[in-house]
Amino acid sequence: MSRSCREWRGPMLDLLEGELEHDAAAAARVRAHLDACPVCAAEYASLQRTLALLARRPLRDDAERDWDGLRRRVQAEIATDPPRRRFRPAPILAVTAAAAALALVLLWGAGRLTGRGEQRRVLSQIEASGREALADGRAASPQVMDAVLAEDYPVDADVDQLIDDMSADELAALAERLEMLKG
């Protein structure tokens, strides 16, 4: 899908979900693009089938859940935890609070950087184990190794984002492929 096609994703969704019912001009623009672009037309048809399939999903029946029990548990907790009134600090307190908040933000930032460092270390480990396997001749082939790495670590990827965007399945698949590389 090209960059220009990606820009049609939102309008395609709107058309699929009936959001353009009252905007005939916008709907016509999307349809005209679908008529002219086989890639988007295929994507649209496929999404339509997926949404139809999802619509057939039976949702869990939660009528049987113990809502009274939930309310009782919450009430028991809040009985000892009164609502907190809006805090209006005196000016000197406000300055102190602002300084404390700034310090917290800085500490949080430092922690986040450390977290990213940990993610990078983990990714390096994954990559290193793959490269070791390759160096030991245990990997299937350099091409396979490169394909795995290129697919999972695009050179311009933000590592944090990469980890965030990988689902459990994708992580599992990656781990499995690396196991395969190890032979």
Add this chain to the structure above:
Amino acid sequence: MNGSDHDDHQLIRRFLEGERWAFDALMTAHAPQAHRVALGMLGDPDQADDVVQEAFIRAHRALPRFEFRSRFRTWLHRIVVNLCLGRIRRARRVSLVSLGDLAQRLRARTGLPARELERRDLGERIEAAVITLPPKQRAVFVMRQQEGLGYAEIASILGRSEGGVRANYFQALQKLRRALAEHEEWDDE
């Protein structure tokens, strides 16, 4: 803002005036949907219970600071989704630090796959596929497809742009399409 939002705001005012039943009424009205969102994101009814309980405790604590500019539902869902994302993040961190058995752990959780998944019915299979989405896509998917929330409200809950939410939803649908490909093919026959 519709009638039920107006009712929610009335209940919050009554609660702030000291009428405790009003908070109970808010729980009655919103717990089921909050639970469905948490369940969709976490895939575990007990964890969803815990999250909803914690969300209402936090809401109770913070309601005096509610400014009546947004819907109560939006405000509550923001708490629920953030609690879910926190749980998912913590669970993932545990997995990442013990990378040695990452594959084994993930296979145990998601990878019974093929044969086991084939035995599940469509609903369970979709739930299993949804739970493999990245957390933010999962949140968007559950709130949009399952609960029918608008993009603007989801964007407000997640603190993102509407465009970003649409993109997340589109990506979630693409991933689910791949995960459910067998069902789609079966449907086409």
